[in-house]
Amino acid sequence: xxxxxxxxxxxxxxxxxxxxxxxxxxxxxxxxxxxxxxxxxxxxxxxxxxxxxxxxxxxxxxxxxxxxxxxxxxxxxxxxxxxxxxxxxxxxxxxxxxxxxxxxxxxxxxxxxxxxxxxxxxxxxxxxxxxxxxxxxxxxxxxxxxxxxxxxxxxxxxxxxxxxxxxxxxxxxxxxxxxxxxxxxxxxxxxxxxxxxxxxxxxxxxxxxxxxxxxxxxxxxxxxxxxxxxxxxxxxxxxxxxxxxxxxxxxxxxxxxxxxxxxxxxxxxxxxxxxxxxxxxxxxxxxxxxxxxxxxxxxxxxxxxxxxxxxxxxxxxxxxxxxxxxxxxxxxxxxxxxxxxxxxxxxxxxxxxxxxxxxxxxxxxxxxxxxxxxxxxxxxx
Amino acid sequence: xxxxxxxxxxxxxxxxxxxxxxxxxxxxxxxxxxxxxxxxxxxxxxxxxxxxxxxxxxxxxxxxxxxxxxxxxxxxxx
Numbered sequence: 017x018x019x020x021x022x023x024x025x026x027x028x029x030x031x032x033x034x035x036x037x038x039x040x041x042x043x044x045x046x047x048x049x050x051x052x053x054x055x056x057x058x059x060x061x062x063x064x065x066x067x068x069x070x071x072x073x074x075x076x077x078x079x080x081x082x083x084x085x086x087x088x089x090x091x092x093x094x095x096x097x098x099x100x101x102x103x104x105x106x107x108x109x110x111x112x113x114x115x116x117x118x119x120x121x122x123x124x125x126x127x128x129x130x131x132x133x134x135x136x137x138x139x140x141x142x143x144x145x146x147x148x149x150x151x152x153x154x155x156x157x158x159x160x161x162x163x164x165x166x167x168x169x170x171x172x173x174x175x176x177x178x179x180x181x182x183x184x185x186x187x188x189x190x191x192x193x194x195x196x197x198x199x200x201x202x203x204x205x206x207x208x209x210x211x212x213x214x215x216x217x218x219x220x221x222x223x224x225x226x227x228x229x230x231x232x233x234x235x236x237x238x239x240x241x242x243x244x245x246x247x248x249x250x251x252x253x254x255x256x257x258x259x260x261x262x263x264x265x266x267x268x269x270x271x272x273x274x275x276x277x278x279x280x281x282x283x284x285x286x287x288x289x290x291x292x293x294x295x296x297x298x299x300x301x302x303x304x305x306x307x308x309x310x311x312x313x314x315x316x317x318x319x320x321x322x323x324x325x326x327x328x329x330x331x332x333x334x335x336x337x338x339x340x341x342x343x344x345x346x347x348x349x350x351x352x353x354x355x356x357x358x359x360x361x362x363x364x365x366x367x368x369x370x371x372x373x374x375x376x377x378x379x380x381x382x383x384x385x386x387x388x389x390x391x392x393x394x395x396x397x
Numbered sequence: 398x399x400x401x402x403x404x405x406x407x408x409x410x411x412x413x414x415x416x417x418x419x420x421x422x423x424x425x426x427x428x429x430x431x432x433x434x435x436x437x438x439x440x441x442x443x444x445x446x447x448x449x450x451x452x453x454x455x456x457x458x459x460x461x462x463x464x465x466x467x468x469x470x471x472x473x474x475x
Contacts, residue, residue, distance in 0.1 A: 033414070097414070100417075101416050101417060102414050102415065102416055102417065103414075103415050103416070103417055103420045103463065104462075106414060106415075114455075114459065115459070117455070118452075118455055118456065118459055355415075356414050356415045357413065357414060357415070358413045358414065358415050358416075358419060359413075360415070362415065362420070362423065363423060363424060363427050363456070363459075364423075364427065
């Protein structure tokens with residue numbers, strides 16, 4: 017079996033659910049009412065009230081994402097939920113570690129839930145001072161509580177106060193000094209009403225990421241633009257096309273000035289699979305060969321060269337991607353678990369990874385499940 | 398910034414969380430699978446047997462805990 021017992025599985029895409037007092041425990045007294053609070057909301061007769069987040073005067077109906085007690089795969093839906101309906105490993109780091117042990121997983125990088133995977137909920141904050149404190153509170157929770165439970169196993173990822181690039185720079189340096197290893201950022205900031213990758217707005221932040229050697233993690237969905245073909249189209253269309261968001265983000269960055277101006281910037285694509293990468297790079301190189309002369313794109317470096325220098329992808333069950341791994345770049349592939357989402361294979365993630373990687377040589381498996389992630393996030397063995 | 402309130406947007410809507418009930422069911426399935434693997438072991442598979450027995454015990458413990466008291470504490474931190 018190529019996945020050897022001594023290889024440590026490190027997941028580059030897991031999630032945590034914020035415990036109910038994350039902000040009320042950390043915000044100054046004057047902000048505790050306006051900051052995010054967990055409150056109960058009636059769900060109708062005979063049902064326990066839902067627990068929802070209230071932030072300023074807005075209600076955010078999902079404390080997790082869409083947990084539905086007793087659901088079958090046909091019943092996945094959008095109902096609100098309660099903490100007592102989800103497994104404790106969602107919000108309790110000690111329970112998380114036990115679930116990781118059951119799953120044969122050593123390490124995990126966890127994205128936010130209520131703030132959005134890149135923390136963009138705080139863009140809606142009317143009070144910017146409060147919004148900044150909320151971002152810092154989430155980051156402090158991750159650094160001081162969540163990841164401090166098991167340093168080296170729970171990998172600290174931080175979010176940014178994206179409405180102000182100077183604040184982003186300061187937050188990168190503040191959190192890097194506390195041990196942060198990665199920055200969650202939108203796969204495309206433009207649909208969020210933020211400056212795009214084709215402006216120079218983010219340059220100071222990208223420079224700070226280079227200086228601290230923290231990769232930007234672009235989780236799919238963080239642009240707020242799901243692939244949708246028609247209002248009437250079943251959600252299956254969107255799910256099938258999820259990986260295209262990673263393709264958009266990659267093409268956007270490869271033809272932007274970002275990677276030319278920031279040669280040490282590292283990009284982690286979180287979710288979206290890897291099988292599409294060889295096709296996209298072939299297409300991008302072909303476009304560059306034929307069409308670069310009359311466009312405002314770099315004239316000397318091929319998109320595929322940039323990709324191999326800056327990007328990492330990840331997968332759970334992309335068997336085709338594993339088959340074409342040498343076209344993707346064996347050093348560019350990481351593994352993800354996606355706990356605690358129900359599309360994860362918990363508690364059989366390790367067994368499933370072993371199955372998917374059964375035909376891959378041991379040394380390549382070791383790179384994919386552990387070594388590439390250690391290099392990308394600066395995690396000593 | 399976007400004019401649309403964040404409360405009307407979400408990241409992705411297919412990403413349901415594992416509920417206690419679903420997780421409990423998965424653990425029971427894994428317990429049954431592990432029992433079968435244990436039964437298939439021969440007399441000279443002592444190391445494998447020990448590993449599987451340890452896993453089985455952890456799976457049982459986790460499954461029992463999932464049908465116990467629930468939810469995070471709502472008490473303020475000191």
